[in-house]
Amino acid sequence: MKTICTSFQDAVAEIHDGATLMVGGFGLCGIPENAILALVEKGVKDLTVISNNCGVDDWGLGLLLKNKQIKKMVGSYVGENKEFERQVLSGEIEVELIPQGTLAEKIRAGGAGIPAFYTPAGVGTPIVEGKETRMFNGKEYLLEESLTADFSIVRAWKGDKMGNLVYHKTARNFNPMIAAAGRVTIAEVENLYEVGELDPNSIHTPSIYVQTLIEGNQEKRIERLTVRS
Numbered sequence: 001m002k003t004i005c006t007s008f009q010d011a012v013a014e015i016h017d018g019a020t021l022m023v024g025g026f027g028l029c030g031i032p033e034n035a036i037l038a039l040v041e042k043g044v045k046d047l048t049v050i051s052n053n054c055g056v057d058d059w060g061l062g063l064l065l066k067n068k069q070i071k072k073m074v075g076s077y078v079g080e081n082k083e084f085e086r087q088v089l090s091g092e093i094e095v096e097l098i099p100q101g102t103l104a105e106k107i108r109a110g111g112a113g114i115p116a117f118y119t120p121a122g123v124g125t126p127i128v129e130g131k132e133t134r135m136f137n138g139k140e141y142l143l144e145e146s147l148t149a150d151f152s153i154v155r156a157w158k159g160d161k162m163g164n165l166v167y168h169k170t171a172r173n174f175n176p177m178i179a180a181a182g183r184v185t186i187a188e189v190e191n192l193y194e195v196g197e198l199d200p201n202s203i204h205t206p207s208i209y210v211q212t213l214i215e216g217n218q219e220k221r222i223e224r225l226t227v228r229s
Contacts, residue, residue: 008038030171076100109146111180152182159189163210
C-alpha cells in the first residue's frame with residue numbers, strides 16, 4: 001500500500017523551496033488543481049516547473065506564477081496567460097520553451113531511464129544553439145537530454161490504494177509520462193478504490209510509479225454542466 005493522505009497540505013508537505021516539479025495537464029484539462037492550491041497555500045518558492053503550459057491568470061499553475069513562486073518554467077506554450085507574458089518580457093522568470101512533441105519525449109525518456117535522444121525538431125532554429133547535432137541518412141538531428149523531477153504531481157480519474165491509475169479521456173495527456181519521470185509522484189484522484197476493484201487491462205499508470213495518493217473533488221473549470229430545461 002502507498003501513502004494515502006487525507007489533506008492536500010499533507011500530500012505536498014515534502015515539496016521544498018528550490019525543488020524541480022513536474023505537473024500534469026494540458027491547458028486546464030487534467031490538472032491536479034487541489035494539489036496546486038495546496039502549494040500556493042504552503043508558499044513554497046524558487047520552483048522549477050516542468051509542464052506543457054503555465055495555466056491561466058487565475059487558475060492552475062497561473063496561481064503559483066502570480067505569487068512569484070516559480071523561478072523557472074519549462075514548457076511548450078505561453079498561451080493566453082498575461083501574467084506569464086509579463087514576467088517573461090520583464091525578465092522576472094526564466095523560461096525554456098521546447099517544441100511540444102520534444103517536451104513529451106524528453107519527459108517520457110526521463111521516466112524510461114533514457115538519458116538523451118536525437119530529433120529533427122528544432123534544427124535550423126535557435127533551439128539548436130549549444131546542442132550537439134548529427135547526420136543520420138543525410139538528415140540533421142539534434143541531441144535532446146531527457147527530463148526528470150524531484151516531484152511529479154498528476155491527476156487521475158480513478159486510482160486504487162496500491163497506486164494504479166486510470167485517466168479520463170483527453171485528461172490523460174501528459175499525466176502518464178510525468179508520473180513516471182518524478183522521483184516522488186503524488187497522484188490526485190477523483191475516485192479511490194480498493195485494490196482489485198480496477199480492471200487491470202484499463203490501467204494507464206502502474207503503481208510502481210506512484211508514492212502518494214489523495215482523493216478529492218475538483219472544480220474542473222474547463223467543464224460546463226448543462227441540464228435539460
